[in-house]
Amino acid sequence: MHILIIPSWYPVSEKDLKVSFIREQAESLLKYDANLNVGVLNSLLDDMYSFSGMPLFNRIIKTRENGLNVYRSKCLNWFRRVPFLGLKIWIYEGMKLAKRYIREHGKPDIIHAHFMFYGGLLAARVSKKYNIPLVITEHNSGYARGFVKQWQLNLGIKAFSQASQCIAVSKNFAAYLDKKYKLPNNSWVYIPNMVSDIFFEYPLGCKNSKKDYFTFTTICHLNSNKGVDVLIKAFAKCFNNKKQIRLVIGGDGN
Structure with missing residues (x-):
């Protein structure tokens, strides 16, 4: 084909x-x-x-x-x-x-x-x-x-x-x-976008049980239309001063 x-x-x-x-x-x-x-x-x-x-x-x-x-x-x-x-x-x-x-x-x-x-x-x-x-x-x-x-x-x-x-x-x-x-x-x-198999090769959860974090992650092209600024404000509003919860942002862009 x-x-x-x-x-x-x-x-x-x-x-x-x-x-x-x-x-x-x-x-x-x-x-x-x-x-x-x-x-x-x-x-x-x-x-x-x-x-x-x-x-x-x-x-x-x-x-x-x-x-x-x-x-x-x-x-x-x-x-x-x-x-x-x-x-x-x-x-x-x-x-x-x-x-x-x-x-x-x-x-x-x-x-x-x-x-x-x-x-x-x-x-x-x-x-x-x-x-x-x-x-x-x-x-x-x-x-x-x-x-x-x-x-x-x-x-x-x-x-x-x-x-x-x-x-x-x-x-x-x-x-x-x-x-x-x-x-x-x-x-x-x-039909949703595909996801690479690499995202399924590792189990979810914290590698080090002594660090009891819950991590939110977003990975995207960092430009204004992705709304990362809105996400940061929402995260701060919901989880302010909660050290056991964190937000990790990854990507490249503007």
Whole structure:
């Protein structure tokens, strides 16, 4: 089986932790079945204010990363203040990536897009052009925070109609997307994000019984939308001066 993954973002290196779960999911497919062929398309669009040492014309970079065939392109966004035009550039470059990938690796059996904007929109174009079944998984908290505009929703519903299945990563999020896109109930199905086996390799509980702590742990990308500041305030309010209870925060970010 041949799976092509089209995300909106993808880690640029092993040390890059942003959306690393997409890379981990792709690599886990190979662990599940070594006979799978898995590819990734990653189009990078930089605005002219971050332009540094980038070729004027787009070029495709192919790498083999832990068994994955990763195709990347990097191009300049001349329309930073006009998102719709920037999207057109991104999709245009993404379609060139897809054409090159299919020419060199053959037609995939299925496309899996991560994030509707804009991986899902690109994947819908590729799906329609090459007649490949499409699955879209949505992770974006920007819907609930009011960051998704109506023109984006209009494009999103077209991609939804092209997809064989659309997935949200929580039950409440799936129901929310049904309402946001004005779709019948259960149009979006729920499949949670995967969890690495490493989290189940060690028993829960305190290693040292002499230290009778109860520990709350949160691990995330440390940016404002994760609400870690709210968690800290809530923890302080509930467990102030209770030394036997502690909060451990891990992650990287802003």
